[in-house]
Every structure is written in structure tokens, then in C-alpha cells.
Amino acid sequence: MIEPIKKIFTSFSTELAKEIEVNATIHSYKTGDIIIRTGQYIKNTVLVISGKIKVYREDENGGEFFMYYLQPGQACAISMICATKNEKSQIMAKVVEDVELIMVPLPLMDKWMMQHRSWYEFVIDTYRSRFEEVLEVIDSIAFRAMDERLEFYLKRHADVCGCKELKLSHQEIASELNTSREVISRLLKKMEQRGIVALHRNNIELLK
Amino acid sequence: MIEPIKKIFTSFSTELAKEIEVNATIHSYKTGDIIIRTGQYIKNTVLVISGKIKVYREDENGGEFFMYYLQPGQACAISMICATKNEKSQIMAKVVEDVELIMVPLPLMDKWMMQHRSWYEFVIDTYRSRFEEVLEVIDSIAFRAMDERLEFYLKRHADVCGCKELKLSHQEIASELNTSREVISRLLKKMEQRGIVALHRNNIELLK
DNA sequence: CAAAAACAGTGACAATTGTTACATTGCTAT
DNA sequence: ATAGCAATGTAACAATTGTCACTGTTTTTG
Structure with a gap:
């Protein structure tokens, strides 16, 4: 299990991979499943092993605005952010290709930040890349027809x-x-x- | 100097405030000044002591799309994110009310994450609140006329x-x-x- | 196989937004 | 005071987007 994790999350240290193996759980979802809905509490940080997920912003009238994909080796920035504060999800995530996910319980997400440099860098990099992606989405709607x-x-x-x-x-x-x-x-x-x-x-x- | 910092950034520990005093520099800008432009390299993480800043996303044709305000006690999430990776700024920031800023050099931003719990929480909270604000901006343009x-x-x-x-x-x-x-x-x-x-x-x- | 459902094409028209052009108002500097 | 400028008002029209109505086609289902 450690080897597969390190193969997909190439930046993770061996110690971190071990921690994940011991503490995290693996979940599978089928195409079409909704992993998280707007307003639900987030209890885990989600890492994608395989498959594809689409992340949406929802409005009150059932509108679903596509924001970005999550793919193997990536993590859901929102789940990290909300997790830390035990907040409600601001997004909806839908499986578009059968996925396997690593679910990391809240407290560990936080704890590892201090203990594992490779986790810290992964988290920061996830924030950065998602933030940039979201800014590009803003460009596309703010500036373009x-x-x-x-x-x-x-x-x-x-x-x-x-x-x-x-x-x-x-x-x-x-x-x-x-x-x-x-x-x-x-x-x-x-x-x-x-x-x-x-x-x-x-x-x-x-x-x- | 430590007391004023702790007064505005109420969550900071005394040790952190001391570190800031020793290592960070204070800069002032006048109304109308542009603090950072799109494409410039970010060399510091920016904390706002006083005044107000507006943050924009720019397009190639000179369009300026307003995203959010930065106010006393807040920090620029983008400067934190980009700082870590020494990336170019994805945004433009304009002073709308004379400001005093604390500029924290890149390497310290990173180092303190491991050493000061209150800094870590401040940074994570900054990410979270900015991300949420940006998501609301997306709502407003994606779903509303x-x-x-x-x-x-x-x-x-x-x-x-x-x-x-x-x-x-x-x-x-x-x-x-x-x-x-x-x-x-x-x-x-x-x-x-x-x-x-x-x-x-x-x-x-x-x-x- | 027949019926139903999903998918796509299209014309007509409404509503919103963008553009052009010009008039008016009130402030500022000399 | 008045010339000049920035800010605002507004009409007319163009372009884009939203909506409705209806058609035909392909796929799915019983």
C-alpha cells in the first residue's frame, strides 16, 4: 500500500505514506455518485488515487456551475480548508469516472502539517494550484462572452x-x-x- | 511595536509578534498607489496594519475586475501562496485608503508555519476566508445578471x-x-x- | 417492435447588455 | 465669471443571450 501511494503522490515521504496507510481509509465511488453536497459538513480531506471528479458551485435554484476537475495525485483544496475549521462544504463534487479516494480524518490533516514537510508542501501546493485555477475561471466569466x-x-x-x-x-x-x-x-x-x-x-x- | 501588532492581529502569540518586529519591515503607501501588478514577482507576504486595499484580476486588454478588499488585520492570501513557490502575482492590488503594511520575507512565512501555531492558524484562516470570498464572487458572475x-x-x-x-x-x-x-x-x-x-x-x- | 425518452436543430421573438452619440450638470482653476 | 473637464442622463440602435415552440433523429426500454 505504501508503494502505490508514493507512486501516485510522488512528493510524499515514506514516513508520510506510512502514516497514511495506518490512519486513512480508502473509499470507492461509482460514476455519477455525489461525494459531497453544498452545505454538508466535511469530515475528511480527500486525496484522489484513481478516477475523475468534477467540482461544482451550486446556487439556490439548482444551478450547477463547473469549476474544476480533481484527478489522481490531487487533493480537494476545499476539503482541506473546511476541514481545518470544521466548516460546511461550499461546493458539490460529482464522480465522472469511478474513483478511489484516500480519506484523511480532520485532525491528522492539521497534525501532519507540523510533522511532515512533504505533506505541508503538498497542501500549500494544492491551495496554490486551486486558487490559480479558480482565478482563471473568474477570468473566463468576467472578461469573456x-x-x-x-x-x-x-x-x-x-x-x-x-x-x-x-x-x-x-x-x-x-x-x-x-x-x-x-x-x-x-x-x-x-x-x-x-x-x-x-x-x-x-x-x-x-x-x- | 509588539503591542500594536497584537492589537490588530489578535490571534498572534507574543513570540510571533516579536519575530515579526525583528524580521519584518513596515511600508506605507498612499491612496492610488499600486502595491503589486499582475506578473510581478512577489517577494513578501503582506499584512495590513491600517488603511484599505482593493484586489483585482486583470485581463490582457486592461480590464480590471474587482475581487475583494484587504483591511486591517488581514493578509493577502495570494501573496502567501505565491510567496511559497516564488511565483508571479496573479492579481493587482491598489490602495484606496493610505495603508501601512507589514512585509514578511518569503522564507519566514514558510519557517513560521512550523514554529508558530498562531501563524499557522492565521495563514490557514486567510486561505479559507479568501477562497470563500472568491467563490462568492464566482456565484455573483456565474448565476446573476x-x-x-x-x-x-x-x-x-x-x-x-x-x-x-x-x-x-x-x-x-x-x-x-x-x-x-x-x-x-x-x-x-x-x-x-x-x-x-x-x-x-x-x-x-x-x-x- | 413500438413507445418513450434523450438529444439535437432551428426559427421567432424577448430581454439584457453593449455601443454610439450627444446633451446636461456641477465642479475647478485661472 | 467662464472655460474646461469630469460626471451623469438618455435615446437609439446593435449584438448577444434567453426563451418558446416545434421538428426530427437516435437510443433506450418495456
């Missing part, structure tokens, strides 16, 4: 899945950008005319 | 200045919400008709 936001969205998804074929319905995209399906269909058609994408059923092919 | 965003914007400013009289020009608001002056004038007029504000020159009075 829907057509550019859509391109940004598609590129991020292509980066994460590592392929050019996005298995997304127009409705799904519309929800995650908080607009309507018709708007997405319209903009995708224009992108197709510009030769940026090819449209198939449940499948958007990025050409550039 | 310009009229609601304007109300949200005005309320935040009123909270910070602690008064109902906002000394802001329509142009200033428009820039910070990344829209045009005409749109803001139009929406403010509607708000005035609804009895939410009273409009004066360079002065918006919140009635509710």
Missing part, C-alpha cells in the same frame, strides 16, 4: 480526458456554464462552421 | 466602508464589474426608481 467561455470549457475538458472526442451533451455543457441548451447548440454550430469542431451525437470532436 | 451583481457590489462596498454613502463614480463601478458606464447609469436609475438608492454626484446613497 459565451462563445469564448465555451471554447475555454471544451479545451479544459479535452486536456483532462487527454483526447479530442468529448462525450458531452449540449444540455450538460449548458448546465455547467449556466446557460441554456439552445445557446450552446447555436454556438457549437458556429464553431463547426469555423472548422473548430465536428459535431456528432453525444460527441464533440475538437479539430484544433 | 448585471442588476443583481451591481447590488451585490454596492453592498460589499458599504460593508467595508461601514457607511451608506458610497463615493464611487459610475465609470469606476463599470470598470470593476467589467461593463460600460451607460449600463451602470441605467441600472442605478432603475434602482433609484425602486427606492433602493439615492443618486448624487460621486455619491450613491444606499437606502436599504
Whole structure:
């Protein structure tokens, strides 16, 4: 178990990996499962071993705004932040590809900060990269119109899945950008005319 | 000097306050000064003793999107995050009321995390509260139209200045919400008709 | 296989936001 | 006092986005 952990979380020291093995638990979730909902209390810090998770911000009317992916080797910054203060979750996290997670109980998250340099650096680096990602999201909505936001969205998804074929319905995209399906269909058609994408059923092919 | 620090940063231990006194420097800036620009390297973690700072996200075309205020007793989360990794600033910070700042050199920021519990908690709490504030900003742009965003914007400013009289020009608001002056004038007029504000020159009075 | 459900395309129109152009008001400096 | 400037008001129009209504197609399900 220690070796697999060190393989995915390459920066962890052996001592830290041991601590994780002894104290943390492994949980599995299936595609479509909701790991945490807005308003729930967070009891653990979450590290991703395998699979993919999408993190959303929700509004009162059921809107789901996509913020970022969590992938193997990454941790949920919000779970770290909230964990320390035993706060409610400000986000919703949905499994999009079966995942295995390491759940680190609250008090350890804190304790290890003082004891394990590699944990401390991992946590700080998680904060930094998530903060930067969130700032980029702000850019995309604050400074750009829907057509550019859509391109940004598609590129991020292509980066994460590592392929050019996005298995997304127009409705799904519309929800995650908080607009309507018709708007997405319209903009995708224009992108197709510009030769940026090819449209198939449940499948958007990025050409550039 | 130790006493003033402890008065503003109430959670700091005496030892920490001493360390700050010995190692950190105090800087003053005038209203209108830009403390840090996007792309500059951050060399210090910034703590605010007095005055007010506005933090912005910039785009390539000179747009300035307002994110949050920094006030006495607070620290710039981005300066902490970037400091650790010696990264470039992702934000721009402008003085809106003459400030005195404590500048903590990079290496100390890191070192104190291990040595001073009260510093560790302050840093984590800064991350948490800024992250939450940024998430609220995302809400406002992702889920709300310009009229609601304007109300949200005005309320935040009123909270910070602690008064109902906002000394802001329509142009200033428009820039910070990344829209045009005409749109803001139009929406403010509607708000005035609804009895939410009273409009004066360079002065918006919140009635509710 | 037939019916239902999910997905996509599209036209028409409404609402919001962005842009242009110009008028008006009140403050400031000489 | 008045010229000049910043701030504001506003009308008219363009562009984008949101909504409604309806179509056809593909997939799923009983």
C-alpha cells in the first residue's frame, strides 16, 4: 500500500505514506455518485488515487456551475480548508469516472502539517494550484462572452480526458456554464462552421 | 511595536509578534498607489496594519475586475501562496485608503508555519476566508445578471466602508464589474426608481 | 417492435447588455 | 465669471443571450 501511494503522490515521504496507510481509509465511488453536497459538513480531506471528479458551485435554484476537475495525485483544496475549521462544504463534487479516494480524518490533516514537510508542501501546493485555477475561471466569466467561455470549457475538458472526442451533451455543457441548451447548440454550430469542431451525437470532436 | 501588532492581529502569540518586529519591515503607501501588478514577482507576504486595499484580476486588454478588499488585520492570501513557490502575482492590488503594511520575507512565512501555531492558524484562516470570498464572487458572475451583481457590489462596498454613502463614480463601478458606464447609469436609475438608492454626484446613497 | 425518452436543430421573438452619440450638470482653476 | 473637464442622463440602435415552440433523429426500454 505504501508503494502505490508514493507512486501516485510522488512528493510524499515514506514516513508520510506510512502514516497514511495506518490512519486513512480508502473509499470507492461509482460514476455519477455525489461525494459531497453544498452545505454538508466535511469530515475528511480527500486525496484522489484513481478516477475523475468534477467540482461544482451550486446556487439556490439548482444551478450547477463547473469549476474544476480533481484527478489522481490531487487533493480537494476545499476539503482541506473546511476541514481545518470544521466548516460546511461550499461546493458539490460529482464522480465522472469511478474513483478511489484516500480519506484523511480532520485532525491528522492539521497534525501532519507540523510533522511532515512533504505533506505541508503538498497542501500549500494544492491551495496554490486551486486558487490559480479558480482565478482563471473568474477570468473566463468576467472578461469573456459565451462563445469564448465555451471554447475555454471544451479545451479544459479535452486536456483532462487527454483526447479530442468529448462525450458531452449540449444540455450538460449548458448546465455547467449556466446557460441554456439552445445557446450552446447555436454556438457549437458556429464553431463547426469555423472548422473548430465536428459535431456528432453525444460527441464533440475538437479539430484544433 | 509588539503591542500594536497584537492589537490588530489578535490571534498572534507574543513570540510571533516579536519575530515579526525583528524580521519584518513596515511600508506605507498612499491612496492610488499600486502595491503589486499582475506578473510581478512577489517577494513578501503582506499584512495590513491600517488603511484599505482593493484586489483585482486583470485581463490582457486592461480590464480590471474587482475581487475583494484587504483591511486591517488581514493578509493577502495570494501573496502567501505565491510567496511559497516564488511565483508571479496573479492579481493587482491598489490602495484606496493610505495603508501601512507589514512585509514578511518569503522564507519566514514558510519557517513560521512550523514554529508558530498562531501563524499557522492565521495563514490557514486567510486561505479559507479568501477562497470563500472568491467563490462568492464566482456565484455573483456565474448565476446573476448585471442588476443583481451591481447590488451585490454596492453592498460589499458599504460593508467595508461601514457607511451608506458610497463615493464611487459610475465609470469606476463599470470598470470593476467589467461593463460600460451607460449600463451602470441605467441600472442605478432603475434602482433609484425602486427606492433602493439615492443618486448624487460621486455619491450613491444606499437606502436599504 | 413500438413507445418513450434523450438529444439535437432551428426559427421567432424577448430581454439584457453593449455601443454610439450627444446633451446636461456641477465642479475647478485661472 | 467662464472655460474646461469630469460626471451623469438618455435615446437609439446593435449584438448577444434567453426563451418558446416545434421538428426530427437516435437510443433506450418495456
